[in-house]
Amino acid sequence: MISKRKFMAVSTAIFITGAAPGFSQSTPSLKDAFKKDFGIGTALNNAQIEERDPQMTAFIARQFNMATPENIMKSALIHPKWDTYDFSMGDKLIEFGKKHNIKINGHTLIWHSQLPPFIRGIHSQDSIRSFFTDHIKTVAGHYKGKVFSWDVVNEALNEDGTLRKSVFLQYLGDNYITDAFRLAQEASPGTELYYNDYNNEQPAKRAGCIALIKKVKEAGVRIDGVGIQGHWHVGKLPLKDIEESIIQYAALGMKVMITELDIDVLPRNFQGADVSQRMTANEQSNPYAAGLPDTVQQQLAADYEALFNLLLKHKDKVTRVTFWGVNDGNSWLNNWPIRGRTNYPLLFDRANQPKPAFEKVIAATK
Numbered sequence: 001m002i003s004k005r006k007f008m009a010v011s012t013a014i015f016i017t018g019a020a021p022g023f024s025q026s027t028p029s030l031k032d033a034f035k036k037d038f039g040i041g042t043a044l045n046n047a048q049i050e051e052r053d054p055q056m057t058a059f060i061a062r063q064f065n066m067a068t069p070e071n072i073m074k075s076a077l078i079h080p081k082w083d084t085y086d087f088s089m090g091d092k093l094i095e096f097g098k099k100h101n102i103k104i105n106g107h108t109l110i111w112h113s114q115l116p117p118f119i120r121g122i123h124s125q126d127s128i129r130s131f132f133t134d135h136i137k138t139v140a141g142h143y144k145g146k147v148f149s150w151d152v153v154n155e156a157l158n159e160d161g162t163l164r165k166s167v168f169l170q171y172l173g174d175n176y177i178t179d180a181f182r183l184a185q186e187a188s189p190g191t192e193l194y195y196n197d198y199n200n201e202q203p204a205k206r207a208g209c210i211a212l213i214k215k216v217k218e219a220g221v222r223i224d225g226v227g228i229q230g231h232w233h234v235g236k237l238p239l240k241d242i243e244e245s246i247i248q249y250a251a252l253g254m255k256v257m258i259t260e261l262d263i264d265v266l267p268r269n270f271q272g273a274d275v276s277q278r279m280t281a282n283e284q285s286n287p288y289a290a291g292l293p294d295t296v297q298q299q300l301a302a303d304y305e306a307l308f309n310l311l312l313k314h315k316d317k318v319t320r321v322t323f324w325g326v327n328d329g330n331s332w333l334n335n336w337p338i339r340g341r342t343n344y345p346l347l348f349d350r351a352n353q354p355k356p357a358f359e360k361v362i363a364a365t366k
């Protein structure tokens, strides 16, 4: 028999690391349940890519058929110095995908955030242009035939639909998005190419996203799909806007994906996923450290149910749904917009056990 002390130690370790103990083989598999509808993906962190926990590896392989690296393909990590690229973790991810029959979505080629520090010292258009061109050619070229798709450009829009004043817009002008897709297409012709953003189901940002897609297409450059990240908040899912967006993006010939799905249950005073936005902690900001109240658990389940019913209604247009993390313990929402909180945004708890939301999502397929 396991002693109480040992049990506490094990459960604490699970809580802290998000490591997975055994999981039941009788738990249905998401990827199998949605086999005829759309792909089911997850974001993967370093520990998962390196298969440090065999039970976690088995769990991922059973539940998901697509994956996005949570951080390791971002430019700061894959291109740390002007003429140095580090493909070590990305290559491990490709091997992980091959071994477990999981398609990899590269994330991301051009993003204003998590840029390599050397960019800060560059103030000439020529140098930004050569960084931009070399980065896309080298990274997309390295993974040619190895990744299924790329988030070519990430989060280029402001909430009002105008273009974000990123270093790329400032130095390269408003054709940089089209240029990015053109370069990605040349470097990796067989790969699907997407634009990805948060809040782009909201009408103003959606209009900006539609204009962006049209501009790329009108230049004769290929763009295959659009990712609606899907960082939403419990009890406030914008279902009408999501539906309208799926319809409008699909009408442009885009594959539509929910690419970073999670439903935040903690207090927050703004929407979206701008990583530079932060909140100050106070006594009310981490209310569920000891566990999620049933009312919130049920609301979370109802939100997931309504969302998947909607996505299934449009399964002819939706090609993939990716969760931003495997289980609640892995979620970035434990550390944003306030560090060290206890969040519950996904379908599996910190021990990889299915939550009521998981049961609802599986039931939606029946």
Ligand code: G3I
Pocket: 070, 071, 113, 114, 154, 198, 229, 260, 273, 274, 275, 332
């Ligand atoms: O690796 C360093 C570690 O060496 C250091 O000790 C530690 C101290 O803070 O930081 C570690 O880096 C962290 C990194 O995640 C890896 O864990 C960064 O601080 C942290 O900011 C970073 O957060 C990531 C965030 O993007 C940064 O932009 C999240 O994990 C990741 O989930 C999040 O993902 C983004 C998508 O790419 C784009 N859409 C929004 C989404 C959520 O923000």
